Amino acid sequence: xxxxxxxxxxxxxxxxxxxxxxxxxxxxxxxxxxxxxxxxxxxxxxxxxxxxxxxxxxxxxxxxxxxxxxxxxxxxxxxxxxxxxxxxxxxxxxxxxxxxxxxxxxxxxxxxx
Numbered sequence: 001x002x003x004x005x006x007x008x009x010x011x012x013x014x015x016x017x018x019x020x021x022x023x024x025x026x027x028x029x030x031x032x033x034x035x036x037x038x039x040x041x042x043x044x045x046x047x048x049x050x051x052x053x054x055x056x057x058x059x060x061x062x063x064x065x066x067x068x069x070x071x072x073x074x075x076x077x078x079x080x081x082x083x084x085x086x087x088x089x090x091x092x093x094x095x096x097x098x099x100x101x102x103x104x105x106x107x108x109x110x111x112x113x
Contacts, residue, residue: 017056024049050111057108061101065094 024045072090076083 021053021056024052046111050108053108053111054105057101057104061097061104064097068093068097 068090072086076086079086
């Protein structure tokens, strides 16, 4: 599979995930009913949205850190004399991704009832 087709596939997947997130964002308001007879309650939709959001955030963070690690190892293999600088930059970038991921997971878990 070429790099261009993989990029298109990733773009479509990212767009689908964004669309799903937007739908889940408005799901509690759409399913809110006063009679209480709904199969999908507001609390249930909120919990589902929070759980799916947290899972997507963790998968995105893992993919980012995996890509950083792979690229760093490849660049260290090409230039062993720059391994120290590459390793330092890799660790700083991975820490920033971890921080953003942790913040996003906390925000998703705040949606839980």
